[in-house]
């Protein structure tokens with residue numbers, strides 16, 4: 586199952602750090618790419634591409650002018666669209682994750698910034714809440730991906746990495762795999 590994250594509503598300047606973190610979480614928690622909608626600073630894209638270069642992938646980093654076009658194309662290609670929102674079906678205490686998993690489809694996970702346009706709720710196959718309280722796109726994405734992959738993503742081997750961490754109870758151990 587391929588999972589790609591669609592990041593809506595990036596505000597230049599203000600959302601630089603959060604949007605970078607959405608990308609970092611997407612990669613580290615098992616998604617295979619991120620698409621930013623609209624204008625986003627080159628530094629956000631470069632930071633993520635550099636992380637992929639050093640710590641491995643595969644992980645694609647793209648931008649798109651319109652979320653509608655991305656969502657439509659994803660659905661035309663047979664994929665499922667999951668929008669993370671505090672107003673959705675709660676991932677805990679409902680069978681929404683089971684319904685998503687059992688589809689066996691590739692998943693486009695949509696996360697917002699400020700107010701998410703109404704049609705996203707309608708275009709999504711599932712509107713999923715990570716609890717029905719407001720928090721953050723970073724935490725919502727991490728919890729969703731971790732539950733989707735049942736923790737297996739935390740053991741993922743990233744391809745083409747230059748560096749790898751050797752887990753250690755104390756201190757930092759890092760090995761260089763290639764130049």
Ligand code: SAM
Pocket residue numbers: 669670671672695696697698699700701713714715716717718719720721722723725
């Ligand atoms: N108030 C905004 C709205 O109504 O669309 C949401 C702003 S929130 C800071 C930014 C994003 O975090 C949301 O678009 C959503 O993707 C995610 N988010 C925040 N809390 C969430 C929750 N409880 N469950 C799922 N996603 C959540």
